[in-house]
Amino acid sequence: KAGVTQTPRYLIKTRGQQVTLSCSPISGHRSVSWYQQTPGQGLQFLFEYFSETQRNKGNFPGRFSGRQFSNSRSEMNVSTLELGDSALYLCASSLEVGGEQFFGPGTRLTVL
Amino acid sequence: GDSVTQMEGPVTLSEEACLTINCTYTATGYPSLFWYVQYPGEGLQLLLKATKADDKGSNKGFEATYRKETTSFHLEKGSVQVSDSAVYFCASTGGYNKLIFGAGTRLAVHP
Numbered sequence: 001k002a003g004v005t006q007t008p009r010y011l012i013k014t015r016g017q018q019v020t021l022s023c024s025p026i027s028g029h030r031s032v033s034w035y036q037q038t039p040g041q042g043l044q045f046l047f048e049y050f051s052e053t054q055r056n057k058g059n060f061p062g063r064f065s066g067r068q069f070s071n072s073r074s075e076m077n078v079s080t081l082e083l084g085d086s087a088l089y090l091c092a093s094s095l096e097v098g099g100e101q102f103f104g105p106g107t108r109l110t111v112l
Numbered sequence: 113g114d115s116v117t118q119m120e121g122p123v124t125l126s127e128e129a130c131l132t133i134n135c136t137y138t139a140t141g142y143p144s145l146f147w148y149v150q151y152p153g154e155g156l157q158l159l160l161k162a163t164k165a166d167d168k169g170s171n172k173g174f175e176a177t178y179r180k181e182t183t184s185f186h187l188e189k190g191s192v193q194v195s196d197s198a199v200y201f202c203a204s205t206g207g208y209n210k211l212i213f214g215a216g217t218r219l220a221v222h223p
Contacts, residue, residue: 004155031209043201043213055208090155094209098144098163101209103155 002026004093004104012110018079021107025072025093032074033101034066037088046089049074050097078109086111114139118202118214125192125221133187133217135176135202143204145169145178145185146211150199159187159200192221 005024013019025032034046045058049068066076072093078085088108092101119134137143144163148156160169165180174189185202202214 033209033211035211035213042215043211045206045210045212048209050208056210058210092156092209092211097208098205099209100158100161101211103148103157105153105155 004091004102006089006091006104006107008107009105010108010110012112013081014112015081015083017081018077019081019109020075020077021089021091021109023074023076023091023093023104025074025091026095026102029093029095029102030072031094031096031099032068032072033092033094034074034076035090035092036060037090037106038086043090046076081111083111085109114143114204114206114212116202116204116212116214118200118217120215121199121218123217123219125219127194127221127223128191129221131187131189131192131196131219133200133202133219135185135187135214137183137185137202137204137212139183139204139206142180143206145176146203147174147176147185147187148201148203148213150201150216152198156201192219194221194223197221 031050033048048056068074088106090106092103146161147159160171162169162178168177203211206212
């Protein structure tokens with residue numbers, strides 16, 4: 001069974017640009033969550049989607065947005081990039097509420 | 113709000129030493145508790161979990177017990193190996209599938 005895949009694995013952007021990251025969950029999983037990992041702030045929850053609906057959102061500015069498609073694949077978008085957005089962005093999928101979450105390898109975003 | 117606090121690292125141990133990484137949580141309800149491990153260049157892997165008070169999670173020689181009275185979920189291993197070197201994260205649930213993570217503890221095990 002294939003694990004959670006994230007594309008691209010590495011990304012370099014400049015300030016002011018926007019970026020879209022993609023996450024494909026494990027087959028059959030309908031919940032997808034996104035996290036930002038930085039050395040200073042650690043792992044912080046961005047948002048969670050279930051059956052194309054956002055069920056929970058973390059404390060991030062509106063520049064961070066996401067969506068989920070009918071096949072459960074999810075994308076997150078960051079607009080007007082800032083230097084502080086440089087981070088590892090992790091996606092996790094789960095079969096059900098409270099079930100084990102399986103993490104992808106992450107997308108390393110560098111903003112110059 | 114809900115939060116997780118874990119001991120700061122790095123923790124440096126010799127092979128076969130005992131390991132304890134402290135973790136405490138604050139929560140309005142009764143969260144499930146987890147330990148995740150992150151190896152260099154990889155995502156997070158679930159190490160063990162406990163869903164209610166007094167539950168003990170265990171995996172690969174690691175154990176943690178959900179203590180409601182002390183709001184703790186300390187990670188223990190009786191004899192660490194070099195291959196256990198990684199960053200360990202304690203986490204609690206915060207509604208639906210949201211996870212609230214501690215800051216992480218880096219463990220380095222030397223031969």
